[in-house]
Amino acid sequence: MVLVRRASGLALLAILLTAPFAAGAKLTHEYDLKAAFLFHFAQFVQWPPEALPDKNTPLTIGILGEDPFGKSLDEIVANESVGGHKLLVRRFQRVSQADSCHILFISSSEKSRLDQVLSVVNRRSILTVGETKDFAQRSGMIGFVVAEKRLRLAINLAAANAARLTISSKLLRQSEIVGPVRVQE
Amino acid sequence: MKTPRTTIGRKLVTAMMLTSTAVLILAGIVFVAHDYTSSRRAMVQALVTRAHILAANSTAALAFQNPEDATQVLHALGTDPTMIGAALYDSHGQLFATFPARAKPGTVPAAPMATGHHFERSLLAISEPVVETGQRLGTIYLESDLRELNQRLHADAIVLLLSVFGSIAVAFALASWLQRGIAHPILALADVARTVSESKDYSVRSRTVGDDEVGILSEAFDQMLGEIQRREREVRLLNADLERRVNERTAELEASNKELEAFSYSVSHDLRAPLRHVDGFVELLTKHASSILDEKARDYLTKISAAAKRMGALIDDLLVFSRMGRTEMRKTSVNLASMTADVIQELRDDAKGRLVEWKLGELPTVQGDPSMLRLVLVNLLANALKYSGPTKEARIEVDARAQNGEVVVSVRDNGVGFDPAYTHKLFGVFQRLHGSNEFEGTGIGLANVRRIVSRHGGKTWAEGALHEGATFYFSLPR
Numbered sequence: 036m037v038l039v040r041r042a043s044g045l046a047l048l049a050i051l052l053t054a055p056f057a058a059g060a061k062l063t064h065e066y067d068l069k070a071a072f073l074f075h076f077a078q079f080v081q082w083p084p085e086a087l088p089d090k091n092t093p094l095t096i097g098i099l100g101e102d103p104f105g106k107s108l109d110e111i112v113a114n115e116s117v118g119g120h121k122l123l124v125r126r127f128q129r130v131s132q133a134d135s136c137h138i139l140f141i142s143s144s145e146k147s148r149l150d151q152v153l154s155v156v157n158r159r160s161i162l163t164v165g166e167t168k169d170f171a172q173r174s175g176m177i178g179f180v181v182a183e184k185r186l187r188l189a190i191n192l193a194a195a196n197a198a199r200l201t202i203s204s205k206l207l208r209q210s211e212i213v214g215p216v217r218v219q220e
Numbered sequence: 221m222k223t224p225r226t227t228i229g230r231k232l233v234t235a236m237m238l239t240s241t242a243v244l245i246l247a248g249i250v251f252v253a254h255d256y257t258s259s260r261r262a263m264v265q266a267l268v269t270r271a272h273i274l275a276a277n278s279t280a281a282l283a284f285q286n287p288e289d290a291t292q293v294l295h296a297l298g299t300d301p302t303m304i305g306a307a308l309y310d311s312h313g314q315l316f317a318t319f320p321a322r323a324k325p326g327t328v329p330a331a332p333m334a335t336g337h338h339f340e341r342s343l344l345a346i347s348e349p350v351v352e353t354g355q356r357l358g359t360i361y362l363e364s365d366l367r368e369l370n371q372r373l374h375a376d377a378i379v380l381l382l383s384v385f386g387s388i389a390v391a392f393a394l395a396s397w398l399q400r401g402i403a404h405p406i407l408a409l410a411d412v413a414r415t416v417s418e419s420k421d422y423s424v425r426s427r428t429v430g431d432d433e434v435g436i437l438s439e440a441f442d443q444m445l446g447e448i449q450r451r452e453r454e455v456r457l458l459n460a461d462l463e464r465r466v467n468e469r470t471a472e473l474e475a476s477n478k479e480l481e482a483f484s485y486s487v488s489h490d491l492r493a494p495l496r497h498v499d500g501f502v503e504l505l506t507k508h509a510s511s512i513l514d515e516k517a518r519d520y521l522t523k524i525s526a527a528a529k530r531m532g533a534l535i536d537d538l539l540v541f542s543r544m545g546r547t548e549m550r551k552t553s554v555n556l557a558s559m560t561a562d563v564i565q566e567l568r569d570d571a572k573g574r575l576v577e578w579k580l581g582e583l584p585t586v587q588g589d590p591s592m593l594r595l596v597l598v599n600l601l602a603n604a605l606k607y608s609g610p611t612k613e614a615r616i617e618v619d620a621r622a623q624n625g626e627v628v629v630s631v632r633d634n635g636v637g638f639d640p641a642y643t644h645k646l647f648g649v650f651q652r653l654h655g656s657n658e659f660e661g662t663g664i665g666l667a668n669v670r671r672i673v674s675r676h677g678g679k680t681w682a683e684g685a686l687h688e689g690a691t692f693y694f695s696l697p698r
Contacts, residue, residue: 068285075283078353117353188284205280209289 068186069166069179070108076138076162076177077117079206083199086137086160087120094120095135097161099127099152100142130155141165141175149173160198171213176200180211189213229396229403236395237388244387248380252373259372263344264337267362271348274306275360279352281317282310290317297362304343305363307332311356332359342366405434409441422449481542488538495535499528537664540595541649544671549589556583556597556629559590560618563597571605574614581619584627586696592672599665600631600692606659607690608635626678626695634689638682646682669694 077094087094094117096108112122127133130152139161145152146167153174156163163176170178171189176198178189188206191214195202274293281290290308297303297319306319307328318328337346343365350358412426422445426438502525510518557580564578586593601616608614617632638646638653645651647670652663670680673694684690 072284075280075352078283078355079280115355117355186285203280205277206284209280209284209286 065181065186066104067107070104070111072179072186072188073108073138073140073164074111074115074122076164076206077122079203080138080162080195081201081203082137083160090119092120093123094118094137095123095125097125097127097133097136097139098142099130099133099139099145101144102126103142133161134159136161138162138164141167141170143167149175157194157198160200162195162198162200174214177210178213187211227403228406229399232399232402233392233395236398237391240391240395241384241388244384248384252376252380255376256369256373259369260339260344263364263366263369264346267344267346267364268337268348271346271360271362274362275348275350278308278317278360279350279357282308282350282357283352287317291319291321293317294319295321302364302367303362304365307361308350309359309361311358313359316358328361328363332361335359339366344369402434405430405438409434409438412441416445422452481546485539485542485546488535488542491535492532495528495532499525499532502528534662534664537662537668541664541668541671544592544595544668544675549592549675551587551589553585554588554590554593555585556593556620559594560597560601563594563601566598567601567605570602571614574609575612576605576608576614576616579615579617581617583618583620583629586627586698588676588696589672592675596669596672596694599669600694603665603692604631604633604635604690606635606661607637607654608633609659611635622698623695626697628693628695630691630693632689632691637684637686637688637690639686640684643682643684647680666692 073096077096096112098104098108102108109124112124115122125136127136130148133139133156137160139156141149141152141163143166149165149167149170150173153163157174164179165175165177166179167175171191171194172178174191174194176191176195178191180187180189188210190202190207190210190212192202192207192212193214274297277293278290281287281293294306294308294317297306303319305323305328307323308316308318309332310316313331315328315330333345333347335347335349337344343363345361345363347359347361349356350360409426412424415424416422425442425445427442430438502521506518506521506525513521560580560583601618604616605614608616611634615634618629619632620627620629622628636654642653645653647666649667650663651667652661666680669692673680673696677697678695680692680694682690682692
């Protein structure tokens with residue numbers, strides 16, 4: 036954040052002209068944005084008390100598989116806290132390691148194992164975020180969708196409810212609610 | 221007593237009106253000012269609250285880069301006609317969403333302003349941070365016109381104006397009614413004072429009762445009137461008494477004066493008969509016995525005869541003098557110039573063989589008794605002639621001048637004069653400054669002059685010094 040702020044003076048005009056993100060700078064810019072979104076999810080989602088028993092428990096953002104963010108997520112999260120919980124970024128290679136985090140970004144590299152991964156993770160109060168196609172429809176909770184050159188969100192509310200996660204209506208308003216109703220049962 | 225230019229009632233009403241109007245306007249201004257400032261504060265508060273609500277609703281839109289949603293949130297402002305504009309800025313200070321949705325550039329600031337509010341000429345602008353769970357996500361900016369504030373001020377002014385006019389009317393009615401209690405006793409008192417001063421009737425009483433200063437004043441006034449009435453009665457009684465006593469005294473004085481004059485007249489008259497006998501028999505004796513009498517005896521008889529003649533002259537003069545005090549005056553116009561010329565003509569015999577220069581100034585015509593005034597002139601001119609006897613070239617001047625509404629006649633001679641120390645004795649009966657062997661005379665002439673002049677309402681006085689002549693004056697009213 037500090038770096039971003041420092042750059043903002045010069046970057047302001049450039050960003051204005053290229054908003055929301057230009058095709059040329061797509062890769063880097065897209066993942067900066069996604070990293071920021073990951074951080075903001077912490078603000079708009081409420082975990083059950085046992086997931087965050089006390090203030091000392093850090094709010095962990097996990098990345099499963101290949102990390103597409105580079106340094107940007109670490110930079111955004113550095114020294115930040117949400118509701119008194121420090122933010123922490125951890126990277127996992129196997130799903131079995133990821134059971135202690137609160138937000139789990141499932142990288143595109145896990146595409147083939149997605150159903151298996153989700154079936155493991157969704158039993159816990161972990162907000163699953165992914166960017167693969169129909170992520171939310173496939174029982175992921177929040178999927179990044181790029182439409183009309185903009186980054187949008189698809190939310191599987193049923194999956195989140197099942198994991199006892201409360202997603203703020205403010206966040207829901209920004210998103211498309213997807214997912215088969217029958218999964219809820 | 222002059223009529224007052226204004227009434228105390230009007231003054232009281234004016235004072236009360238001015239006071240109440242001033243107080244009312246002051247209170248009204250304070251009220252409006254307070255209402256205005258508190259309205260401004262309330263307006264700022266309301267706008268800040270609105271900003272907080274909008275900010276809370278746009279956090280997610282800012283966090284997840286959804287300007288459409290933010291625009292929609294701001295769009296809700298459209299229901300309020302006082303909202304001019306609004307803007308959301310993201311955490312980079314970049315314009316994120318505006319109201320109206322397609323705001324022209326410049327209607328809202330391109331970059332967020334510092335948190336707080338400021339009033340401009342016709343708008344209020346506020347800027348508040350957009351925060352979600354302690355994280356600053358951006359800034360919201362709201363701009364409202366001052367329509368409500370101005371409408372409120374307008375309404376306040378109308379209410380103030382109406383209440384001021386209404387209160388003035390009520391105050392006027394109240395003041396007019398209240399002043400009666402104060403003004404009426406004073407007016408009643410003023411009426412009494414006017415009656416007293418115009419008709420000099422001290423029996424009037426104000427009889428105003430009151431528990432205030434006017435009551436005390438009126439009571440004191442009544443007491444004062446009573447005192448004046450009492451004093452006036454006393455003064456009148458005293459005056460009457462005084463007048464009665466003066467009349468009594470005057471009558472007494474007149475009686476004793478008459479008595480005295482009658483006495484002196486009868487004495488003089490009665491003295492003449494024996495004196496004539498003395499004189500007659502001395503004369504007979506002289507004729508009859510002059511041959512047998514020696515020189516010495518004849519000389520004695522001559523001296524007795526002279527003394528008797530002199531006494532006769534004295535008695536005659538005394539009779540004239542007493543007559544002057546008693547005879548009625550017959551006033552007519554008297555030409556002093558021709559009268560003086562006549563007298564001088566008569567006196568020429570006495571001045572035979574002497575060198576006398578007569579000098580006459582312009583003498584006027586006066587009102588008086590001719591025979592009395594003639595006696596005055598005779599006495600004064602004869603005196604002048606007599607006492608200038610020793611002077612080789614005698615000069616006698618008669619002149620007149622007007623002074624203080626009187627005619628002052630002067631007779632000046634260059635004779636022996638007199639010692640000014642004895643001026644006061646000059647006009648007394650039988651008072652003589654020179655011996656009778658030196659100048660003959662009875663010493664009654666100037667006493668006559670003074671008596672005649674004073675009966676004409678004038679005065680007599682003299683100036684002179686030994687061997688330097690004398691000037692006698694008498695004045696007559698015009």
